Amino acid sequence: MTQFMPKRIKRVSPVQTDIYWNDGHVSSYPSWYLREMCPCAECVDESTGARKIAPGSIPASTERVDVELVGNYALHFTWSDNHDTGLYTFDFLRSLCPCPQCLPGGLKEPPAQVENPGSFEV
Numbered sequence: 001m002t003q004f005m006p007k008r009i010k011r012v013s014p015v016q017t018d019i020y021w022n023d024g025h026v027s028s029y030p031s032w033y034l035r036e037m038c039p040c041a042e043c044v045d046e047s048t049g050a051r052k053i054a055p056g057s058i059p060a061s062t063e064r065v066d067v068e069l070v071g072n073y074a075l076h077f078t079w080s081d082n083h084d085t086g087l088y089t090f091d092f093l094r095s096l097c098p099c100p101q102c103l104p105g106g107l108k109e110p111p112a113q114v115e116n117p118g119s120f121e122v
């Protein structure tokens with residue numbers, strides 16, 4: 001089984017990160033989308049796996065402040081809302097790829113500003 005590995009991580013802009021994969025696939029991620037999909041314990045209910053961030057509650061203006069490699073298996077992002085506890089494994093990132101092949105229909109972009117950014121569903 002091939003393991004997905006990024007060959008190159010391109011910081012296109014603070015709101016976009018591209019990953020060039022070892023199998024030739026290219027994924028282009030908006031920052032708000034990765035922030036919304038954050039897999040950390042604060043953002044996902046550990047017992048149910050339910051996502052606590054309401055869809056559309058992360059503003060499209062969310063920026064990537066930093067990205068770094070963690071070991072040989074994940075990326076660690078810091079976002080402009082100061083959230084930085086998510087570890088995005090390569091497999092997880094690949095499964096999030098929003099290209100037309102991987103996500104027919106594409107992403108629905110949230111508003112540039114939202115009233116309560118990152119508000120949590122109860």
Ligand SMILES: [Zn+2]
Nearest residue numbers: 038040043086
């Ligand atoms: Zn999180």
Ligand SMILES: [Zn+2]
Nearest residue numbers: 097099101102
């Ligand atoms: Zn894709």
